[in-house]
Amino acid sequence: EVQLVQSGAEVKKPGESLKISCKGSGYSFTSYWIVWVRQMPGKGLEWMGITHPGGSDIRYSPSFQGQVTISADKSSSTAYLQWSSLKASDTAMYYCARRVIPVGGTFGGWFDPWGQGTLVTVSS
């Protein structure tokens, strides 16, 4: 079974750092890019960025550029999302998902499957 398993919920204080993870299994991790998506409480989905499975190419949404760091380690089949200094406004559910494209395709695609989500709560 293809699945992405994310790390557990986190409660942090403003200014603290955090790194959450997303581990792929049941497929060739090196064949699919991973995306990160934010969902703030009661709100919709926002695309944050995408990483090559080896971490050699990472693209960010302008809204998140400089605010987070995305990385990946193919040796452990894991992608990461990290913050160096959390803010209360970072409180949200964060999802990773596998980006799928048609055979022979090089851009675009859709997201399947999704991880179960990691809830990040930032509060003093």
Add this chain to the structure above:
Amino acid sequence: QSALTQPASVSGSPGQSITISCTGTSSDVGGYNYVSWYQQHPGKAPKLMIYEVSNRPSGVSNRFSGSKSGSTASLTISGLQAEDEADYYCSSYTGSSTLWVFGGGTKLTVL
């Protein structure tokens, strides 16, 4: 890159059909066939329901169908069932610096 426009809510009775629209621009929905739809039940992760405008993943009921005309994509659910009650999000590849954009989401209520 602005979010795609979806109605905030739609409703229907069991057995009926509903359609959710997703309006973008020529830079996203109108420019690419990488439109996808996701279902999200409360407290759950999103689930892929439609990809490449109208394709259904294995395991998704054929009651779900997708289409596109110009810069507006649509998701139709026929034979509504109670289990279809959820939030639905459309998404499109954009090719811009924001590579993908989502719609604001539509809450489907099965009456």
